Amino acid sequence: MTQRTKLHRAALVLAATALAVSAGCAKEDAVTTESGVKLIKKDKLTVCTHLPYAPFQFKEGGKVVGFDVDVLDLVAKKLKIEQDIVDTPFEGIKSGQDLKTGKCDIAAAAMSITPERQKVIDFSEPYFNATQAMLVKAGAPYKTLADLKGKKVGAQASTTGLDYANKEAAANGYQVVDFKDLAAQQQALATGQIEAAINDLPVWADFIKKNTGKYAVAAEFDTGDQYGFGIKKDGNPELVKTVNEVLDTARQDGTYDAIYEKWIGKKPESKDNK
Amino acid sequence: MAKLKRRQRQRLIRWTQYVIFVLVVGLVAYAADWDTLRESFFRTDLIREMFPEVITVALRNTVVFTVLAFIFGLVLGTMLALMRLSQVAPYRWVATGYIELFRGLPALLVLFMVGYGIPNAFPNREIPGGVYGQVALGLGLTAAAYMAETIRAGIQAVPKGQLEAARTLGMSHSAAMRKIVIPQAFRIVIPPLTNEIILLTKDSSLAFVLGVTAGSIELTKFGGDLLNTHVNATPMVVAGACYLIITLPLSQLVRRLELRYNKAR
Numbered sequence: 001m002t003q004r005t006k007l008h009r010a011a012l013v014l015a016a017t018a019l020a021v022s023a024g025c026a027k028e029d030a031v032t033t034e035s036g037v038k039l040i041k042k043d044k045l046t047v048c049t050h051l052p053y054a055p056f057q058f059k060e061g062g063k064v065v066g067f068d069v070d071v072l073d074l075v076a077k078k079l080k081i082e083q084d085i086v087d088t089p090f091e092g093i094k095s096g097q098d099l100k101t102g103k104c105d106i107a108a109a110a111m112s113i114t115p116e117r118q119k120v121i122d123f124s125e126p127y128f129n130a131t132q133a134m135l136v137k138a139g140a141p142y143k144t145l146a147d148l149k150g151k152k153v154g155a156q157a158s159t160t161g162l163d164y165a166n167k168e169a170a171a172n173g174y175q176v177v178d179f180k181d182l183a184a185q186q187q188a189l190a191t192g193q194i195e196a197a198i199n200d201l202p203v204w205a206d207f208i209k210k211n212t213g214k215y216a217v218a219a220e221f222d223t224g225d226q227y228g229f230g231i232k233k234d235g236n237p238e239l240v241k242t243v244n245e246v247l248d249t250a251r252q253d254g255t256y257d258a259i260y261e262k263w264i265g266k267k268p269e270s271k272d273n274k
Numbered sequence: 275m276a277k278l279k280r281r282q283r284q285r286l287i288r289w290t291q292y293v294i295f296v297l298v299v300g301l302v303a304y305a306a307d308w309d310t311l312r313e314s315f316f317r318t319d320l321i322r323e324m325f326p327e328v329i330t331v332a333l334r335n336t337v338v339f340t341v342l343a344f345i346f347g348l349v350l351g352t353m354l355a356l357m358r359l360s361q362v363a364p365y366r367w368v369a370t371g372y373i374e375l376f377r378g379l380p381a382l383l384v385l386f387m388v389g390y391g392i393p394n395a396f397p398n399r400e401i402p403g404g405v406y407g408q409v410a411l412g413l414g415l416t417a418a419a420y421m422a423e424t425i426r427a428g429i430q431a432v433p434k435g436q437l438e439a440a441r442t443l444g445m446s447h448s449a450a451m452r453k454i455v456i457p458q459a460f461r462i463v464i465p466p467l468t469n470e471i472i473l474l475t476k477d478s479s480l481a482f483v484l485g486v487t488a489g490s491i492e493l494t495k496f497g498g499d500l501l502n503t504h505v506n507a508t509p510m511v512v513a514g515a516c517y518l519i520i521t522l523p524l525s526q527l528v529r530r531l532e533l534r535y536n537k538a539r
Contacts (some may be wrong), residue, residue: 046487052502059503062327062488087495088485092390101393102400103485183502190505 033079036238040102045076048104050090050228053182055206055263056110056227057085067263068108071127072229074255075106076245090158090181096120099232105239107230110200110245112160123228124243130225132164133201135189136209136218142196143218149173154194155186160225161198188202189215200225202264320508324500331489333516339478339492344471345352347415351421354370356451358426358498369422376419381412381477388412389484405490409481413474421470429455430462461535468528472521493517 031042040046048182049068052058057066076083092098093107094117111128113123134153136142145153145168153174155162165176177194179185186207189197201220208215231240250256260267314526356378357369376384388408393400440450479494486495497513 051499059499084487086485086487087482090481092485095392097390098485101390181502187505 012262013192032161035079035242037079037242038236039081039105040241041084043081045072045079045081045106045140046104046109047072047083047085048087048088048093048098049091049109050181052089053110053203054210055202057108059062067128067259068110068229070259070262071247071250072106072108072189072258074250075243077241078246090156093120093230094158096233097250098229099235105231105236106243110203110227111230112200112225113228114160117230120231120233121230122240123230125247126226126228128202128227130200130202130227131197132161132221132223132225133204133217134219134221135197135199135204136195136215137189138214140195140218144219145172145174145219148196151175151195152193154179154188155185156180156182156185156199159199160223161200164221164223165198205264282496314475315511317504317506317508317509318504320500320504321512324496324509324512328493328496328516331494332491332513333519335481335490335492336475336478336517337520338406339413339481340471340475342403342406342410342477343413343417343474346410347417347421347470347474348467350414350418352425352456354422355429358422359429373419373422376416377414377423377515381416382480382483384416385409385412385480385483388415405481405484405486408484409478411478412484413480416477417474420473421467424463424466424470425459428459431462432458463505465528465532465535468524468531472524475517475520475524 029073030178031039033039049057049064051064053066055066056068057064059065064087069085072083079145086098086104087150088103090109093109094111096117098104099107099121100235107121110128110130111117113126117123135144142148142151149172151174153165153169154177155165157178157180162176162178169176174196177188179188182199182203185194185197185199188194196218198221204215204217208217219270229243231243250259257267354369354372357365358373360366360369385408388401388411401411403410429451430441436454436458440454441447445453478492481490481492482495486492491499493513493516497509500509501507
């Protein structure tokens, strides 16, 4: 074979490979169910979450369980499919990036609805009322943020708790320490690396239950946090509608209360978790 | 004391060192609270709980991530090495630019780019292979930069006489490279490339930033999750042992290959 023919052959092979690879790289069409809900994987509700965050989502016996998991099971049941859970860092979830890049259909991570997040995420209606709270070791003398002047206060990366801690830091004179997840924050408090930890109240309540006598909530900050499920911005309106429908039904027929009691405890009479 | 002869002095010093070593080890062993250590690092019930998933899922995924990234990096790295040595100046510039860029960026950052940057820039395309493809791409891009330099050094280490002899026999430059130089270069670079695979094994622990499902979890995240659940370091010890199962035999292999190569020279 002449040199020219060999060169032509090589170029052809290269071009063909490039074409094949780029064609293969085309995104699979998202599947659309009969109700108009878009899913990235057929027959699966792909859920992004960040573990651990008991009692909303955490691993037990090798499976992911929790309040959020049970509520989304209701949605999956309505769509006649199953949940497929992806555990991924929280930054990607709350910035809407995971939804935008097609990592999952819906994000369930005890995520508070904020105007900033609403710019990049379509939220379901609120499904849980929470509030920020400060956890300290039992018997510690701190009652307010001002008591922590000169001390270290821990918060979890990318959470509204961290935002709150940062906001109040200058006025109260404490140092904020940023932890990559709840477990790291809990360990830091347990080992005395921080004097107080700020996170959502239900999470601390669960933590106190599992560690009787060791910790106490020193203060609550009425921030009016409400959790919502996150869906791709302007990408999947049918899924938002389905989730809201499921939430409404669950509240009416008592399923919501049952899930609440299972994971959080008896509902206080006065609060209405709408 | 009478002046000791040099050999006697050395023997005395050596024996003193032995005695000190034994004393220190004995002291540490005596002072250590073995029960607490066992409770913190060696809880047998937690160890039992980890099997078989730690091998069938976590170890398997770590190996898969490593091998995929290595293959991608090797192919790309060889191409870059050849481009670096090319007569065509633009090839050299592209290759040098690539190598400097990816040697300067942390693998974690590259993985973030692969996981978030690329999907944002190309919204209708996805990297084939799901998370395995993304990890292979992210780690492979970084590994290619290091391997390119190693392979280039290997190619340049092949005696120039080989290439000249091949050309004299009528082979074209590319045929000579393909049939004579590159095979010899690879024999030279196998030990450093095996080192690269060991490094990739550890870099596979970064895969968690792309999001893990139950099926794609690797050793460090697996151990870390259990560490969180049980607030005990035993799962990390087991995960660490699994890494050593991969890396120690590879290190042995490197040493054997180096010996064999040195003998063959």
